[in-house]
Amino acid sequence: MKASKLLMATALTAATMVAASGASAAGSLTLCWAAWDPANALVELSKSFEAETGTDMSFEFVPWPNFADRMLNELNSNGTLCDLLIGDSQWIGGAAENGNYVKLNDFFAKEGISMDDFIPATVTGYAEWPKGTPNYWALPAYADVVGWTYRRDWFERPELQAEFKGKYGYDLGVPADLAQLKDIAQFFQGREIDGKTVYGAAIYTERGSEGITMGVTNALYNYGFEYGNPKNPYAELDGYVNSDGAVAGLEYYKELYDTATPPGSSNWYMGEDIDAYKSGQVALQMNFAFIWPGVNADPNVGGDRTGYFANPKGPAGQFAQLGGQGISVVANTDNMEGALAYIKWFAQPEVQAQWTAMGGASAMRSVVEAPDFAGKQPYNQAFLDSMAIVKDFWAEPSYASLLLPMQSRIHNYVVAGQGTAKEALDGLVADWTEVFEDEGLR
Amino acid sequence: MSASPIDRAAQATPKGLARRIRGLSDRAIAWLFVGPSIVLLLAVNIFPLIWTINLSFTNFKANRLREAKFIGLRNYERILTDTDTWNSMQATAHFLFWTIFFQVLIGFTLAYLINKKFKGNDMWTTIIVLPMMLSPAVVGNFWTFLYQPQIGLFNYVIEFFTGVDSSSFSMIGDVNLAPWSIVIVDTWMWTPFVMLICLAGLRSIPDSIYEAAECDRASKWRQFWTLTIPMALPFLMLAVLFRGIENFKMFDLVVQLTGGGPGSLTTLTSIDLKREAFEKWRTGYASAYAVILFVTVFGLASIYVKALNKVKER
Known part of the structure; x- marks a missing residue:
C-alpha cells in the first residue's frame, strides 16, 4: 500500500514538472550574444519586452575570445540553446546557406519592417x-566599426605641440591621413610624460581569433587592397589581394607595429588595447567604437582628455573595418513566434532610440540621423564618420577558412617578421584560391 | 578440511544466478565479464577510429549540408606536402624535446634532493607540487602577465640578474624567445609530476644496496651512476612516456599563452588540428591529419614501450 502511494506521488510530481517545464518553454526565449557591456544594456532594454509580452527572457553571453567557437559550434551542431542570436557579420553566409538562420523577408514584409530604415552599410x-x-537573415542590431581614440590632453600640451611642429612641420592634432597617424604614434613612442614612459599606439595584433585581421584591414583598404576583382572576386584574387597598394598597406602596418607600439603588444586585441589606453600607456588606440562610451566615462582618461576620430585616409581612399552584428532567429528555435515577436519589438524606432540611450548602438537611421545625435556624445560624430566608410571581411560560408590563413600570414609578417609583405600576400592569394577551389567557386 | 576460495565463492553465489551460470563454459563466463567492456571500447574508441579513417578519404565538412565526396589520398598528400604542417610538426618536436629534457633533469634533481631526509622535507614537497595542481588555462593566462615586458615579474627577474632592460624584450612576442616561453611555462608546471615519479623510483631502492656499496667502499659518485640511475631508470622512462604523450596533445596552455604566435611559431600540431577541424570545419582533412598524428604517436610509443620493457627486464 505504502509502495503504491509512493509510486503515485512520484508519478504525480513528475507529471507536474513536465507540465510546468512545457508551460515555461512556450513563453521563454534565450538570446545569445557576446559577453560585453552592450549585452548588459540589452538585458535592461529587454525588460520592457518581458513586461509587454510576459515572455521569460534568458541570456547566454560568451566572452569574445570564445564567442565564435562556441556559437558556431552551437549552430553547426543544430543546437537548441539559442532562440535568437546576435552573431558576427561574417557568419551570415554560412548560417544562411546551412539553414541555421530563418530568412526574414516575408516577416519583414508582413510587419512593415523596412531595411531602408537602417544604415545601408549595416x-x-x-x-x-x-x-x-535583398535577402535578409537578420535585423541590424548593433552598429560598430573600428576607429581611433587619442589623448587630447597630451596633444594639447604646448611644449609637445611645438616640438612636434618643429620635427614634422605640421600641427599635432587629429591625423589627416595614415602617414600622419604613424608620425604621431612614433612621436609619442618611448616619450616621458608626467614621469612615465608612454608609447605611440595600441593596435590589433592578436593571433588566435580575428584580431590582427580586424586591425590590418584598416591599413590595407586605404592603400588599395581589394578582396578580389569586384566583378568576380572568387576567380580573380591575384593583383587585388596582393596589389602594390596592398603590399604598401601591409608594410605600413608592420612599420607602425615595429616603431610605435608598446613592447609586448604582440598578441593584443580589444581588451588589451583598452587596458593600455586607460592605464595611460599609449597616445592612440585603435579599437571598435563600442568601447567609446566606456572611455568617455573613465575617471583617468575620459571626458575632455580623450578625442575620437575615424580611421584616416590613405593613398587609395578612406575605409574602416566594419564590426557589429545583426540579430537573427535561429532556425531550430522551439519558440518561433516569440522570437519573431522580439525582432518586431526591437525594430520599433522608439525601442531603437532607447537602445542607443542605454549604451547600445542602433543602426536605425531615424536614431543616428536625428539632428541632435552628433552632438549628444563627444564620440558620436566620429561614429557617424566611421559608419560612412565601412568595409567588411569575407562573409562567405567558408569565412573561417579564409580568416585563419589571413591571421597566420599577416601575423607571420607583421609580428614574427618572417618574409616580405609581398610574400605574405602572395601566400594569402594561394590559400584563398585553394579555399574557393574546395568550395567549387573557381 | 576448509573450503577453498572457489568453493566459498560458489556457495556465496545466489541460487538463481548459479543455476543460470552452471551451464556455461569458462570461456563463456570470461566473455560474459569482459563483453561489456569490449562493447564499450568498440563504441567509444574503435568505431570513432574507423569512422575517422573513413572520413579521411573524403572532403566532408561537418558544418555543410552537401554530401561527402571520396577523394582518395588527396587529404594525406596535401597535409604531407604542406609546409605549414611541417612547421607545426617542427614546433611540436622542439616543444616536446626541450620540455622533456628540462623536466627530467630538474625533476630528477629535485627528487634526489627531496629524497634526502631533512627538516621541512614534506613542506617543500607540497610547495613544489603546487603548480601541477593548477588548471593549464589559468597557468597560461597568468604567465602572459608574468611575461609582460613592462609589468611582468619574469622580465624584472631577468633584468635583475643580467642587467638587460626588462622592457627591451618580449618573451611571447619575439620570434626567438616565444618557442622557449612555452617550454619554460610547461617545465614550471609539470616538473613536479616528473619529480614525484622519480621520487617513487628512488624510494623503491632498498637501503641495503647502498649499505653493501658502502662496505665495498664505492664512492657516492659511483653509487649514483651504478646504482641509483639504473634502478630509477624505468621510472624515469615512464615519466618521459607520460610527458611525451601529454605534450604531444598540448593545447590549452599554449593557446592561452601565445595563441600559436608570433606568426605560427608556437602553433603546435594539436592547435593546428583543432583549427582545421573546428574552425575551418574541414572534417575530412582534419581526420587525415588526426590519423597521421595517431600513427606517429602510436608508432613512437610502441617502440618506446618495448625499450622500457627491456630496461625493466634487466
Whole structure:
C-alpha cells in the first residue's frame, strides 16, 4: 500500500514538472550574444519586452575570445540553446546557406519592417546574404566599426605641440591621413610624460581569433587592397589581394607595429588595447567604437582628455573595418513566434532610440540621423564618420577558412617578421584560391 | 578440511544466478565479464577510429549540408606536402624535446634532493607540487602577465640578474624567445609530476644496496651512476612516456599563452588540428591529419614501450 502511494506521488510530481517545464518553454526565449557591456544594456532594454509580452527572457553571453567557437559550434551542431542570436557579420553566409538562420523577408514584409530604415552599410554587412541582394537573415542590431581614440590632453600640451611642429612641420592634432597617424604614434613612442614612459599606439595584433585581421584591414583598404576583382572576386584574387597598394598597406602596418607600439603588444586585441589606453600607456588606440562610451566615462582618461576620430585616409581612399552584428532567429528555435515577436519589438524606432540611450548602438537611421545625435556624445560624430566608410571581411560560408590563413600570414609578417609583405600576400592569394577551389567557386 | 576460495565463492553465489551460470563454459563466463567492456571500447574508441579513417578519404565538412565526396589520398598528400604542417610538426618536436629534457633533469634533481631526509622535507614537497595542481588555462593566462615586458615579474627577474632592460624584450612576442616561453611555462608546471615519479623510483631502492656499496667502499659518485640511475631508470622512462604523450596533445596552455604566435611559431600540431577541424570545419582533412598524428604517436610509443620493457627486464 505504502509502495503504491509512493509510486503515485512520484508519478504525480513528475507529471507536474513536465507540465510546468512545457508551460515555461512556450513563453521563454534565450538570446545569445557576446559577453560585453552592450549585452548588459540589452538585458535592461529587454525588460520592457518581458513586461509587454510576459515572455521569460534568458541570456547566454560568451566572452569574445570564445564567442565564435562556441556559437558556431552551437549552430553547426543544430543546437537548441539559442532562440535568437546576435552573431558576427561574417557568419551570415554560412548560417544562411546551412539553414541555421530563418530568412526574414516575408516577416519583414508582413510587419512593415523596412531595411531602408537602417544604415545601408549595416544592412549589407549584418543582414544580407548573398551580399548586395535583398535577402535578409537578420535585423541590424548593433552598429560598430573600428576607429581611433587619442589623448587630447597630451596633444594639447604646448611644449609637445611645438616640438612636434618643429620635427614634422605640421600641427599635432587629429591625423589627416595614415602617414600622419604613424608620425604621431612614433612621436609619442618611448616619450616621458608626467614621469612615465608612454608609447605611440595600441593596435590589433592578436593571433588566435580575428584580431590582427580586424586591425590590418584598416591599413590595407586605404592603400588599395581589394578582396578580389569586384566583378568576380572568387576567380580573380591575384593583383587585388596582393596589389602594390596592398603590399604598401601591409608594410605600413608592420612599420607602425615595429616603431610605435608598446613592447609586448604582440598578441593584443580589444581588451588589451583598452587596458593600455586607460592605464595611460599609449597616445592612440585603435579599437571598435563600442568601447567609446566606456572611455568617455573613465575617471583617468575620459571626458575632455580623450578625442575620437575615424580611421584616416590613405593613398587609395578612406575605409574602416566594419564590426557589429545583426540579430537573427535561429532556425531550430522551439519558440518561433516569440522570437519573431522580439525582432518586431526591437525594430520599433522608439525601442531603437532607447537602445542607443542605454549604451547600445542602433543602426536605425531615424536614431543616428536625428539632428541632435552628433552632438549628444563627444564620440558620436566620429561614429557617424566611421559608419560612412565601412568595409567588411569575407562573409562567405567558408569565412573561417579564409580568416585563419589571413591571421597566420599577416601575423607571420607583421609580428614574427618572417618574409616580405609581398610574400605574405602572395601566400594569402594561394590559400584563398585553394579555399574557393574546395568550395567549387573557381 | 576448509573450503577453498572457489568453493566459498560458489556457495556465496545466489541460487538463481548459479543455476543460470552452471551451464556455461569458462570461456563463456570470461566473455560474459569482459563483453561489456569490449562493447564499450568498440563504441567509444574503435568505431570513432574507423569512422575517422573513413572520413579521411573524403572532403566532408561537418558544418555543410552537401554530401561527402571520396577523394582518395588527396587529404594525406596535401597535409604531407604542406609546409605549414611541417612547421607545426617542427614546433611540436622542439616543444616536446626541450620540455622533456628540462623536466627530467630538474625533476630528477629535485627528487634526489627531496629524497634526502631533512627538516621541512614534506613542506617543500607540497610547495613544489603546487603548480601541477593548477588548471593549464589559468597557468597560461597568468604567465602572459608574468611575461609582460613592462609589468611582468619574469622580465624584472631577468633584468635583475643580467642587467638587460626588462622592457627591451618580449618573451611571447619575439620570434626567438616565444618557442622557449612555452617550454619554460610547461617545465614550471609539470616538473613536479616528473619529480614525484622519480621520487617513487628512488624510494623503491632498498637501503641495503647502498649499505653493501658502502662496505665495498664505492664512492657516492659511483653509487649514483651504478646504482641509483639504473634502478630509477624505468621510472624515469615512464615519466618521459607520460610527458611525451601529454605534450604531444598540448593545447590549452599554449593557446592561452601565445595563441600559436608570433606568426605560427608556437602553433603546435594539436592547435593546428583543432583549427582545421573546428574552425575551418574541414572534417575530412582534419581526420587525415588526426590519423597521421595517431600513427606517429602510436608508432613512437610502441617502440618506446618495448625499450622500457627491456630496461625493466634487466
